[in-house]
Amino acid sequence: MSLRKRLSLVAALSVGIAVLIAIVVCYMVVRNQLEDQVTSALNDQAAQVMQTGTVSLAPPNIPASAGGPAPYVQIVLPNGDTRSATGFQLPVDQHVLNVANQEAGTYITDLHVGANHLRVLTMQASYQGVPAALQLARPLNGIDSILQDLRLILTVLLAACIALAAALGRVGARRVLRPLGEVAEAATGTFGDQAPSVLEPVSDGQWRFDLWAANRLVLREAGLADANIHVTDVPTGDQFFSHRAQQPCGRFAAIARLDRPDRTPHHQKEGR
Numbered sequence: 001m002s003l004r005k006r007l008s009l010v011a012a013l014s015v016g017i018a019v020l021i022a023i024v025v026c027y028m029v030v031r032n033q034l035e036d037q038v039t040s041a042l043n044d045q046a047a048q049v050m051q052t053g054t055v056s057l058a059p060p061n062i063p064a065s066a067g068g069p070a071p072y073v074q075i076v077l078p079n080g081d082t083r084s085a086t087g088f089q090l091p092v093d094q095h096v097l098n099v100a101n102q103e104a105g106t107y108i109t110d111l112h113v114g115a116n117h118l119r120v121l122t123m124q125a126s127y128q129g130v131p132a133a134l135q136l137a138r139p140l141n142g143i144d145s146i147l148q149d150l151r152l153i154l155t156v157l158l159a160a161c162i163a164l165a166a167a168l169g170r171v172g173a174r175r176v177l178r179p180l181g182e183v184a185e186a187a188t189g190t191f192g193d194q195a196p197s198v199l200e201p202v203s204d205g206q207w208r209f210d211l212w213a214a215n216r217l218v219l220r221e222a223g224l225a226d227a228n229i230h231v232t233d234v235p236t237g238d239q240f241f242s243h244r245a246q247q248p249c250g251r252f253a254a255i256a257r258l259d260r261p262d263r264t265p266h267h268q269k270e271g272r
Contacts, residue, residue: 011169016162023154030150034143035119039108042121042136045070046106055125055134072118072137075127076100083127089113090135096122100133110140117141191217 049055055075074090075083078100082092091111098104099122106123117140125134187209188195194217200208212231219229241249 007172008166008169011172012162012166015165016158019158019161023158027147027150027154031143031147034146035140038119038138038140038143042070042108042119042138045136046121046123049123049125049134055127055132070121070136070138072135074135074137075125076133076135077127078131090118090120090137096133096135099124100131102131111137115141117144187214 071086072088072090073085074088076092076096076099077083078097080092080097080100082089084090090113095104095107099107102124106121108119108121111118111120118137119140120135120137122133122135125132127134187199191198191214198210198214198217200210216229216231220226241252
């Protein structure tokens with residue numbers, strides 16, 4: 001993968017992750033606020049019931065400003081029999097029976113009954129002098145619809161942000177890689193037809209510059225014979241500092257010497 005594509009991908013992923021985190025947080029906050037309104041209305045009506053101690057098929061209501069009465073009310077007797085003014089049947093499990101038998105306290109749960117998504121509060125109560133469980137239920141379908149629309153909007157927003165980040169990443173990559181193109185152009189202008197010997201294409205917009213080969217060409221152009229040009233085979237990465245790879249790094253000292261034609265080159269003396 002070329003450097004330009006990698007830069008674009010990194011930009012898109014970085015923005016995508018940041019936007020995704022923001023979207024998840026936003027979605028959770030909105031969902032909790034909407035559902036908390038339903039829970040508060042159930043708790044307010046339960047508080048009104050606790051003040052009377054006894055209930056009928058029409059338990060005490062709360063004002064419309066607080067959410068109004070629960071649309072679904074069901075009384076569960078200790079033997080599992082139910083009473084409901086609307087005929088709407090809420091599921092009765094062992095937990096509900098424990099509340100009816102005064103063996104468990106108030107709890108809230110979410111249920112799906114047919115096409116209805118409900119939040120149900122179950123509490124202890126007394127019905128006609130008999131211990132019972134009172135169930136107050138409010139629908140969550142409207143909230144589910146709002147959240148579904150919100151998820152769609154946020155998903156489109158996420159996709160748009162990622163696409164925009166990728167496009168801006170490509171533009172930024174061109175600006176970042178432009179100096180590399182200028183180096184390649186300068187090398188081509190300097191070495192002409194011999195430029196391919198010092199420039200090796202690596203990927204889109206990237207080249208590997210052979211500095212040793214470039215120095216050899218410069219020395220040839222200056223009039224030195226190949227026999228008088230010697231290139232070390234010492235691996236620079238193992239024995240010398242690298243400003244790019246090491247931060248901080250050490251410093252170099254370079255010493256150049258010109259031998260007289262009547263003297264044996266120093267490197268040849270060492271080879272004897």
